[in-house]
Amino acid sequence: MESYSALAASYDELTQDVGYEKRAAFVEKLFLRSHIPVHTVLDLACGTGTMTALLTERGYELIGVDGSEDMLLEAREKAQTLTGVPPLFLHQSMPELDLYGTVEAAICCLDSLNYLIDAREVRETFRRLHLFIAPGGSLVFDVHALGKLEAMDGQVWLDEREDVYCVWRTEYSRRSRLLDYYVDIFSARADGAWERSFEEHHQRWYSVSELTEWLTAAGFGEIRVQTPHTSPVAPAALGRALAGVSMMGNALKGSGESVTLQIKGDGPLGTILAVSDAEGNVRGYVQDASVELPLRADGKLDVGSAVGHGGTLTVIKDLGLKEPYVGTVDLLGGEIAEDLAAYFVESEQIPSACGLGVLVDRDRSVLAAGGYLIQLLPGAGEDTIAKVEGGIYAAPSVTNQLRDDPDPANLLRTVLSDFDLEILETTPIEYRCYCSRERTERALLSLGSKELEDILREQGRADLTCQFCDRIHSFSGEELRRMIDELKKIGK
Secondary structure: OOOOOOOHHHHHHHOOOOOHHHHHHHHHHHHHOOOOOOOEEEEEOOOOOHHHHHHHHOOOEEEEEEOOHHHHHHHHHHHOOOOOOOOEEEEOOHHHOOOOOOEEEEEEOOOHHHHOOOHHHHHHHHHHHHHHEEEEEEEEEOOOOHHHHHHHOOOEEEEEOOOEEEEEEEEEEOOOOEEEEEEEEEEEOOOOOEEEEEEEEEEEOOOHHHHHHHHHHHOOOOOOOOOOOOOOHHHHHHHHHHHHHHHHHHOOOOOOOEEEEEEEEOOOOOEEEEEEEOOOOEEEEEOOOOOOOOOOOOOOOOHHHHHOOOEEEEEEEEOOOOOOEEEEEEOOOOOOHHHHHHHHHHHOOOOEEEEEEEEEOOOOOEEEEEEEEEEOOOOOOHHHHHHHHHHHHHOOOHHHHHHHOOOHHHHHHHHOOOOOOOOOOOOOOOEOOOOOHHHHHHHHHOOOHHHHHHHHHHHOOEEEEOOOOOOEEEEOHHHHHHHHHHHHHOOO
């Protein structure tokens, strides 16, 4: 079955949450910054023509190109109700793009370039786009981030509407950099029965350095990379996780030890990963930092809904032993502090209280982040427990305390107001990523000669992106060949 032959009719209904209006407004802002006035726009891989229609209504003349006749059929039907100059639709693959003249701008949305799983096709697409975009014109496209594809490995999604529901299953291979979609579509028939269709889709990840190199080779200049928009709730959630894992890491004994906090909730943020060394220095990331949610009724960021009220919290402690310690508990509510306290009670049998807060400014920068972790020693009496609980309940939220006074010592004094607090030691902490080219090379060597030969044959090089700092470690074909030869000498 041709790709999208079954999905085309239901595509618009299943993608209602994409946010096409925002995308159209964004690309129009970029058009206004163009070196030349933009009148004619190419919508490459236009699909059912939603972006084509929106830009047409904004006064642009559109050419929509797609490799699926079924998707174009939906696009042509949609265009019949448009005002302005009717769009021109062409049935062409991206690497075979052939226009009658030039356009002032071209767009390629919704990770469409990732569907070109042969790098030669991407390079040819860029070459042909440069041929048909007028000098001074613009090309705007988006692609998948590596972390997103890795997080999709082994996932199952259900899109359900009144007359159709769709089951998506995904598998991602780090070696081949291929994401495979297995799509089951169930459509309601007039007789009340359901008709099932099945499609497979395949995407490939390309690094920023590869895309930049190919764009440059095609003749494009002034190449700009824009990372995904970060919502305020994402740094709030990640900041809580980083503050929590930092306190856990600071309790480790050995200098080479580390602790990893992994939160997999059922909310839209996806996986949150935070890592601390034994000094409390941290690094981390959140799977989808663009999630936007309305504020809670009390006007605060809804971290719990963003993380999810169901899922798991996992703590991995690398203590330098043969195997790391791993403990997992169910999430209580996704607010992270309460979930961490529950972890200590359930997995380590340590009665604990935890408070976390992140102060996010109007420009979505983080003004302050912190918290407290209070744990009872064996033999603590009821009066001690009552004092701790009373101090926690009486104190304002951590975020409010950080707003009034970012000093962590004063935060403790507020919460432990019934105790004679004596601070014995302070430790400065910072963001710290331990990735390096040397460590990345060791990771490649661990794959073995056969795997490296496959990478060399399929990709010609290797680009590995650090999940924490986004640093790209690139290895040429010659360097891969050297590693392969070294491994073969020792029989690996």
